Amino acid sequence: MPAKDSTPATQPSMCASRTFEIVRRCSLAGLARALPSGLTLDWRPCRPVERTHLDSHDWRLWAAGASLVVEAVEGKQMVIWRPARGGAVMVDSAPTPRCAADLPEGTVRREVQSLLGERALLPLAALRVQQRPGSVRDERAKIVTRVWWERSTPLDRTDEPAGSTRTTLRIEGVRGYEGGWRAVQAAWERLPFLKEAEQEELALAAAARGRTPGDYSSRIHVPLADDTSAAEATRLILRHLLETTSANLPGAIDDVDPEFLHDLRVAVRRARSALGQLAGSLDPARFARLREELRWLGGVTGPCRDLDVFVMDLEKYGKELGEPARTQLTPLLDHLRRQRQRQHGELKAALTSPRLRRLLATWRRVTEPPRRPPAAPEAQRPAREYGAARVQRAYRRLRRHARRLGPQAPPEGLHQLRIDAKKLRYLLEFFAPLLGRPAAALIRQLKELQDALGIFNDLAVQQRRLAEALGEVLASGAADGAAALAAGRLVAVLEARQGAQRAVVSKRLEAFFTPEVRAEVASLTAGEGE
């Protein structure tokens, strides 16, 4: 990795780092000798370090160019946070943090939180390291570059050494001492026993645990080629969604964070949508069973997710309303959290049941490459053409429904539009690799509309659920009039917001059916795309 030189003006300047691999035997004295006069190198004693790289299941920190590492050194545990802009921060953290909230209050927690959201921190890679820390100092004995000589071995999931040991030299500049940093790099780059490390430590160590940075993302990405047939495209899409579902299953069962269940549900919804909207490319008999079972899975995963969302929403509103509403809503929240725990018990039972195992086996079997081409009317159409046609149809349908509802659409009508929009979105995402730039533009515009519809729908659902939950806690005697008053005030706030949101929805709907957007949709089948 080349040294980062540019820094935004508001940040303290440069704090770049580089890692060299030591490819031949060398003496540490050789490193010192190579330095220009005026710079000296001193070493502290060698010590064992247990290093764990933390990130979310979907690599949010890595994707942002940041890293969070836990190091156990001489009986002490430290968290080292390296934001993308450079500069390491070391935070004492005795128990390993499992989410951003476990970090001490301050800028580090806020930065990690903003990247992680609701996601938990998982030990995605670990290494056993023999480390010698050192420092390059100038004439004033001021450190200008930090140095770590390391022999490290990746550890597998059971913390047993796995994979090959490598020896590295990592160097890190000190803010405001760019001159010294450049001199050190220039001196050591030339040494024959040092080679710029080709692989990131994280990637190497994650491999020992069967992971690769970026190997999971909730975004759908099916690599479709121009000559893919419609049937094959649908098969690949369903296969991809099977992998996503499987990847989220353990986390949803163990309740690691709410996003596992969320992603699992989205994958199931996408799969159901694909089975319905792309039915013309499928052999109906082959997929009938899967369709039934996915419906079941969608059903059993719903209640727990709904409660997850409702609890998070209520927490947010509590903060927004401030005291005393926040405290008054507590009995309600406690009730919902208990309910949520019960629901998770049922969810867990379903997700560990033989029925689910059979479902996955079926899903796998029906998405194996078929021996004979499927007996379906559209199976042999080119996927690009097929996908474009499906998108156009879904767009027309959404538009027809919107027009029929008119500007005074009742909430149930908007609910239907939300579902139509979702189906269109899924189709666009399935075929995005084939449909090119117009599809990407449409997705952006559609997202605006979906967000507006989503907020409107959430506000309606929240009001209903709030009334239900209030009835339950009042009946159980766990809350009194204060909670009822707070809930009542909140409902009024939500109602007002919903009223305002309707105008936003109307505007977005209008924007999504302009002649320009319609032309964009039409262009999907017109030319060759790109």
Added chain:
Amino acid sequence: MHVVAVWSIKGGVGKTTTTVALATLAALQGLRTLVWDLDPQGALSHWFRVTPRGRRAPRKLVSKGTPLAELVRGSDLPNLDILPADLSHRALDTALARRRRPAARLALKLAPLREVYDWVFLDCAPSVTLVSEAVLAAATAVLVPVVPSSLSLRTLEQMRQFAGEAGTAGVPLFPFLSMVDRRRRLHRDNAQALVGAGTFFNAAIPLSSAVEQAAETLTPLPLAAPTSAAAQAFAALWQELQQRLATLTHRPA
């Protein structure tokens, strides 16, 4: 971001020693910490072996064009950065006087660092100048080391008056006892009376040879002699400071 000034109009009362100790404790706790050396004697910069970058540093410190971040240098301790000073920084006051709204200038310069640092400490010169005025306007709180001799209370009163005149009476002045010599009767009596009266912090820093030795080796006291009575007094001071700031109505960012 908390901005804490360590200020007194008297010299040699332990301002720099206190700033070094508190900043070190904050950094050890994993808080991103910046120390701004505002004394042209540069005693604090010397502690950390850090010198200002390039020429015309004083002007850049107050100018609109140069972000403070460009003048910051990393200390040898993790999480601790320094804005260093040297003798040329005696021009800071004149440079400040040339700016518009000079008293608001330091706060303005610190604003972009709000999400970069958790704590900023200002090590002040023993004076009453335009810089002091700007410090009072930038600080969340001002720590005032007071050596328990008979004249020190008058000094504290003068500082309060100055803060009032500068229109920054809102910023709390937190006096605490520094360099308390337990062997001296006067110190013992004064110390007891002042802390007892409730306006002073409970933590009092004893006069200690550990402090001098730490200064000799340029190692912050909490690292040089963590178990010494003086280091523990600084740790207590740090705890108290955090608690007091947490209860200030002024919401920290």
